[in-house]
Amino acid sequence: MGPDFQALFESAPGLFLVLDPTFRIVAVSDAYLDATMTKRGEIVGLGIFDAFPDNPDDPDASGVANLRASLERVRDRLVPDTMAVQKYDIRRPEEEGGGFEVRYWSPRNSPVLDENKRLRYVIHRVEDVTDYVRLQELESEHEREIVSRAQELQRANEQLRAANSAKNDFLSRMSHELRSPLGAIMGFGQLLEFGRLDDQQREYAALILKASQHLLSIVDEVLDISRVEEGTLSISAETIALQPLIDDAIDLMRPLAESMEVQIHPPEVAGGNGYVFADNQRLKQVLINLIANAIKYNRRGGDVRVAVAGAGDERVQISVTDSGEGIEKASLEKLFVPFERLDAAGTGIEGTGLGLAVSRSLIEAMGGTIGAASTRGVGSVFFVELDRGEPVAVAEPSTESDPLLAVRSYVGGERRLLYIEDTVANVKVIEGILERRPSIRLIPAMLGRLGLDLAREHRPHLVLLDLHLPDIPGDKVLAELRADEATREIPVAILSADATRERAQFLAGGAQTYLTKPIDLRRLLEILDQFLAPDREPAQLSVE
Numbered sequence: 001m002g003p004d005f006q007a008l009f010e011s012a013p014g015l016f017l018v019l020d021p022t023f024r025i026v027a028v029s030d031a032y033l034d035a036t037m038t039k040r041g042e043i044v045g046l047g048i049f050d051a052f053p054d055n056p057d058d059p060d061a062s063g064v065a066n067l068r069a070s071l072e073r074v075r076d077r078l079v080p081d082t083m084a085v086q087k088y089d090i091r092r093p094e095e096e097g098g099g100f101e102v103r104y105w106s107p108r109n110s111p112v113l114d115e116n117k118r119l120r121y122v123i124h125r126v127e128d129v130t131d132y133v134r135l136q137e138l139e140s141e142h143e144r145e146i147v148s149r150a151q152e153l154q155r156a157n158e159q160l161r162a163a164n165s166a167k168n169d170f171l172s173r174m175s176h177e178l179r180s181p182l183g184a185i186m187g188f189g190q191l192l193e194f195g196r197l198d199d200q201q202r203e204y205a206a207l208i209l210k211a212s213q214h215l216l217s218i219v220d221e222v223l224d225i226s227r228v229e230e231g232t233l234s235i236s237a238e239t240i241a242l243q244p245l246i247d248d249a250i251d252l253m254r255p256l257a258e259s260m261e262v263q264i265h266p267p268e269v270a271g272g273n274g275y276v277f278a279d280n281q282r283l284k285q286v287l288i289n290l291i292a293n294a295i296k297y298n299r300r301g302g303d304v305r306v307a308v309a310g311a312g313d314e315r316v317q318i319s320v321t322d323s324g325e326g327i328e329k330a331s332l333e334k335l336f337v338p339f340e341r342l343d344a345a346g347t348g349i350e351g352t353g354l355g356l357a358v359s360r361s362l363i364e365a366m367g368g369t370i371g372a373a374s375t376r377g378v379g380s381v382f383f384v385e386l387d388r389g390e391p392v393a394v395a396e397p398s399t400e401s402d403p404l405l406a407v408r409s410y411v412g413g414e415r416r417l418l419y420i421e422d423t424v425a426n427v428k429v430i431e432g433i434l435e436r437r438p439s440i441r442l443i444p445a446m447l448g449r450l451g452l453d454l455a456r457e458h459r460p461h462l463v464l465l466d467l468h469l470p471d472i473p474g475d476k477v478l479a480e481l482r483a484d485e486a487t488r489e490i491p492v493a494i495l496s497a498d499a500t501r502e503r504a505q506f507l508a509g510g511a512q513t514y515l516t517k518p519i520d521l522r523r524l525l526e527i528l529d530q531f532l533a534p535d536r537e538p539a540q541l542s543v544e
Contacts, residue, residue, distance in 0.1 A: 015105075017124040023048050023071055026121070035103070035128060036090055048124070055089035055100050063088050070109050074122055080110040085129055104133040183518035185212045187429030190521050206255075216518060235365045239389030240280045242308055242318065243269040249287040250306065253295060257304065262295050265305040273308050273316050275389035278366045283386075286362055286370070287318065289355040290382045294322035297380075311385045319383040327374040335372060336360045415532040418443045418460035420451035420477065421495070422470050426519075430464075433524070440532055448472040452480055455487045462531040465511075467496040475509060482510040491531045495519065 009016065009027060015035050018027035024047050028040055036043075036052065043051040049068065054061035063086050070081045086107060089100035105126040112121040185208065192205040250266050257264050276283070287306075294304040302323040311317040327335070336356050363370040363384055374380035417440055421427055427444045434440050443458055445451035448469040455463060463481065467474035474494065481487045494506045494514040506514050513527055 015126045015128065017048065019048060019071070019122040019124055021075060021119050021122070023068075023122070025051060032126075037093055037096065037101075052088070055091075057100075058089060061089065062086075067107065070107065071122060071124075074109045074111050075119055078111050078113065078117070078119060080108060083107040083109070085133065102130075103128060104130045181423075181425065182212055182216050184423065184425030184429055186216070186518045187426065187521070188432070191429065191432045212518075235279045235282060235362070237277055237279050237366055239275055239277055240283070242274050242276060242316070243267075245280065245284055246287060246306055246308070246318070249284050249291060252288060253291045256292060257295050260295055260298065261301045262298050263303050264291070264295075265303060267306050267308045269308045273310050273388075276316050276318075276386040277389040278368070278386050279362075282362045282366065283384075286359040286384060287320070289359050290320040290384075293355065294320050294324070294380075294382070298322045298324045310388075314388055315385045316388050317383055317385045319381050321379060321381040323379045326376040326378055327372070327380055328376060329374070332372050332374060336370070415440045416443060416458050416460040417441065417462050417464065417528070417532065418445065418451065418455055418458065419464045420445045420448060420469065420474070421464070421466045422446045422468070423466075426466075429519075433521070437528075440528070446470075448474065448477040451477060452484075452487075455481060455490060456484065459486070460490060462528070463490055463492045464515075465492050465494055467494060475505075478506075478509050478511060493527050493531070 006027070009018075010030055012029050013031055014029060015032040016027075016029040017025055017032060020026050025044050028044060033040060033043075038051070048071075049064050052064075054064045066083060066086055070083045073079075073081045083106070086105055088103050088105055090103050092099050092101055106129050107124065107126045110123045110125070111119055112123060114120045189205050189209040189212065192201070192208075197205060246269070247266060250264050254264065291304060291306065298304060304323075305319075305321045307319045307321070309317050309319070336359075360370050363386070366386060368384060368386040370382070370384050372380060372382045417430075417434070419427060419430055419442060421444070424446075427442075427446075431442060434442055443454055443460060445454050448471050451463070451465070451469075454460075465474050465477055469477070474496070478492055478494070481490065481492060491512045492510065494511045495517055496506075496514070512531070515523060515527065
């Protein structure tokens with residue numbers, strides 16, 4: 001007895017239909033019946049398109065048309081035909097809730113020929129790829145979501161860049177707008193201090209300077225933290241001597257220490273520990289911040305000690321120790337987080353909580369480290385470690401008590417100073433300084449174009465050039481001064497709220513030096529002494 005081929009066909013694991021040349025169903029596998037939720041007696045003898053019509057509720061259904069085209073190709077050409085993956089809506093039995101279930105099939109139609117090479121049957125075999133297609137759809141949806149999120153992130157980044165650019169522009173403008181009146185206030189305050197004042201007036205002048213310096217420190221901290229965030233913090237490292245730098249920082253903090261009855265003990269720096277590789281102004285900024293904090297958070301009548309020691313063969317440590325109440329160990333790290341101020345509420349201590357955060361960024365930008373240790377009830381120590389520097393010659397500090405007298409008395413001819421500045425108050429400050437220097441003639445110009453004309457006309461010995469002018473930018477004025485043969489050799493000192501940050505740009509553009517606003521009176525007088533000295537030849541005047 002031979003094998004029962006019909007039983008074998010019907011029990012085959014694949015999804016098969018056998019069709020006659022008119023595409024009526026003559027045999028079907030059990031797997032196909034299960035997949036289509038039909039019964040053999042219901043579909044055998046029916047045309048395949050009658051047994052499995054398109055979903056009438058789907059106007060885009062194309063399964064019947066595509067299958068008909070494939071079967072007709074097999075019938076006409078007598079060769080197999082593989083169809084693309086098709087979407088079919090399989091009708092559910094009413095007892096299972098009715099409706100349709102979406103399936104994805106990959107059909108292949110193959111001819112079965114008789115002995116005369118005529119079509120006898122068509123075997124319709126399908127592979128159910130629903131799970132694969134749905135996985136692809138999920139992956140595609142995931143990819144679309146990734147693309148969409150990437151696009152959203154790109155738009156957000158562009159908006160963030162635009163916002164940062166707007167913020168930086170705003171901060172730059174506000175820096176100038178704040179520093180200009182601050183410069184005038186501090187300048188007049190310094191002039192008052194050097195005048196003939198009674199004790200009460202001198203006290204008021206000192207309070208004006210203290211308040212303006214505090215406001216300036218807030219402006220600087222806000223600007224510095226914004227530069228840290230945008231990655232544009234400027235550092236210019238070189239070998240510097242520690243003793244004069246620390247002495248200068250302590251001198252600046254002595255008035256605060258005296259008001260708090262705190263004694264500052266300076267270090268005696270000796271040997272190879274006396275030099276570090278750092279940015280002079282930025283390191284002084286950090287030390288001033290550490291010393292100021294040690295004073296403000298100290299006990300009245302306490303001590304602040306500044307020390308310098310080796311930290312290995314290649315490093316030097318600078319420490320500032322106070323005798324205050326100390327800080328809990330868990331809170332130490334918070335000190336270096338922006339806007340964190342521990343135990344500050346109700347103390348009356350001024351500050352933004354930015355100083356130590358800025359200090360950490362500055363020291364790390366110099367390749368160093370900063371940290372703190374504390375014992376509750378005993379005190380705290382803040383320390384900075386930097387690379388050791390090679391010894392260099394150090395200029396002796398001036399012992400002149402009145403900085404206005406530090407400029408030499410100029411004789412032997414008029415010295416011309418062109419001041420291109422749009423703030424009248426700042427011009428008045430310079431006028432006040434030069435009252436003791438009748439040999440210097442101040443030529444003010446409130447517009448860049450006017451300054452250029454006056455430079456060509458008077459050939460000054462020095463130009464003080466503010467970068468922020470109402471008509472043209474100061475850097476354009478500098479470029480035109482350097483491009484004109486008549487003014488090319490005139491020394492130029494740039495004035496800017498960001499002068500330290502833009503130092504390389506100014507010097508590359510042809511400026512001889514720079515001043516950061518508000519102007520430090522001693523630094524200004526040094527520049528006047530350098531460029532308006534009688535032994536310095538002015539630019540040659542042309543003979544018309």
